[in-house]
Amino acid sequence: xxxxxxxxxxxxxxxxxxxxxxxxxxxxxxxxxxxxxxxxxxxxxxxxxxxxxxxxxxxxxxxxxx
Numbered sequence: 001x002x003x004x005x006x007x008x009x010x011x012x013x014x015x016x017x018x019x020x021x022x023x024x025x026x027x028x029x030x031x032x033x034x035x036x037x038x039x040x041x042x043x044x045x046x047x048x049x050x051x052x053x054x055x056x057x058x059x060x061x062x063x064x065x066x
Contacts, residue, residue, distance in 0.1 A: 011037055012045050016054070016065070025064040028057070 009017065018034045019026060026034070032042050046063065049055040056064050 011035070011041055012048065015042065015045050015049070019055070019063065019065050025062055028061045028063055031063055 014035050014037075015031065018031060022034065028042075028046075032039060035042065037045075046055065046057065050057065054066060056066055058064070
């Protein structure tokens, strides 16, 4: 993942960015790896995004943008 000097990205925005830049759908484990965060933080962010209706998670643990 690339970082630009002077620009910080929230973990929530990073999850949305990774999904948007990798086709809008990704397995949860791969998303965790690409976003570079631990499961505890990722799970909290995914719950928040689910409540907002920004993402969906299917029975195979694939996360997708809505």
